[in-house]
Amino acid sequence: MSTMVIGYDVEDRTGSDITRRFLSKASELHAELQAPATLFLVGITAENNVEAIQRAKEEAPFELGSHNYSHILLKTLCQVKGDGIVEIAQGGSLGQLVAEVDKANTVLEREFGVKCRAFCSPWGYYRGISDRPDLLHLLHVAGIRVMRTWMRNAQDWIPVDYDVQPFFYEPQGFPDMLEVPVTVRHDCNWPVHYGFEPQEYANPQEFLDYLRSELDYLHERDWLYNAAQHDTTTIEYDPDMVIMRGLIEHARRIGMEVMNFTQYYDKMRASKQ
Numbered sequence: 093m094s095t096m097v098i099g100y101d102v103e104d105r106t107g108s109d110i111t112r113r114f115l116s117k118a119s120e121l122h123a124e125l126q127a128p129a130t131l132f133l134v135g136i137t138a139e140n141n142v143e144a145i146q147r148a149k150e151e152a153p154f155e156l157g158s159h160n161y162s163h164i165l166l167k168t169l170c171q172v173k174g175d176g177i178v179e180i181a182q183g184g185s186l187g188q189l190v191a192e193v194d195k196a197n198t199v200l201e202r203e204f205g206v207k208c209r210a211f212c213s214p215w216g217y218y219r220g221i222s223d224r225p226d227l228l229h230l231l232h233v234a235g236i237r238v239m240r241t242w243m244r245n246a247q248d249w250i251p252v253d254y255d256v257q258p259f260f261y262e263p264q265g266f267p268d269m270l271e272v273p274v275t276v277r278h279d280c281n282w283p284v285h286y287g288f289e290p291q292e293y294a295n296p297q298e299f300l301d302y303l304r305s306e307l308d309y310l311h312e313r314d315w316l317y318n319a320a321q322h323d324t325t326t327i328e329y330d331p332d333m334v335i336m337r338g339l340i341e342h343a344r345r346i347g348m349e350v351m352n353f354t355q356y357y358d359k360m361r362a363s364k365q
């Protein structure tokens with residue numbers, strides 16, 4: 093059965109009420125549809141919203157994962173934009189990253205009693221962290237077993253080819269660590285590539301029709317749909333969450349299973365044995 097996994101990056105660090113508004117809407121939707129999802133929390137954001145996260149976790153079938161403590165990148169990006177201009181986004185040093193990952197996990201355990209197993213890297217990278225066994229080791233020691241880090245192509249840009257499908261980091265020596273790449277458009281790319289500027293689609297409902305066609309395409313091939321959305325972008329572009337509701341309902345209509353990251357990990361592990 094093909095699968096849709098849902099992961100929200102919860103990362104507003106401005107001190108505004110964006111995260112709380114998002115959590116309230118997302119809980120309502122996921123509770124109503126009984127649809128599992130993973131909240132990948134930036135540690136700082138989690139510390140600023142402890143009660144709202146606790147409530148969301150009680151109301152809806154959410155699991156909590158890590159999006160690093162202060163959103164430091166695991167790898168440096170050299171993004172080649174459409175006009176050929178290269179932009180650099182700096183990754184953290186190994187020492188910084190050890191501290192980041194541990195600090196984020198400590199927040200999850202201290203505030204919510206969660207031993208973190210799921211990780212979403214800030215920004216995402218070409219080939220995930222296939223080329224960085226040192227980072228795999230760092231995350232493995234921290235207890236991470238399922239991650240989404242492959243979210244960019246060879247230009248360090250989006251999209252990733254649809255046939256880049258989940259895999260275990262076996263050749264790197266970590267056969268119990270699963271990569272879950274994102275191949276579909278993330279919400280932060282909606283406005284740039286397909287969304288509301290330059291007005292290719294007039295509203296979330298129209299854009300949803302495009303996303304449904306992606307869902308159909310992946311389902312026909314028994315490939316994964318990895319839905320990646322953010323607290324910030326959701327509130328900015330689709331505060332009523334028309335798109336996520338439509339995706340979940342459509343996925344179920346065509347016979348896809350909806351899961352969070354740990355559930356998907358367990359399913360993949362079981363099918364491996």
Ligand SMILES: [Zn+2]
Nearest residue numbers: 101103214215
């Ligand atoms: Zn992020």
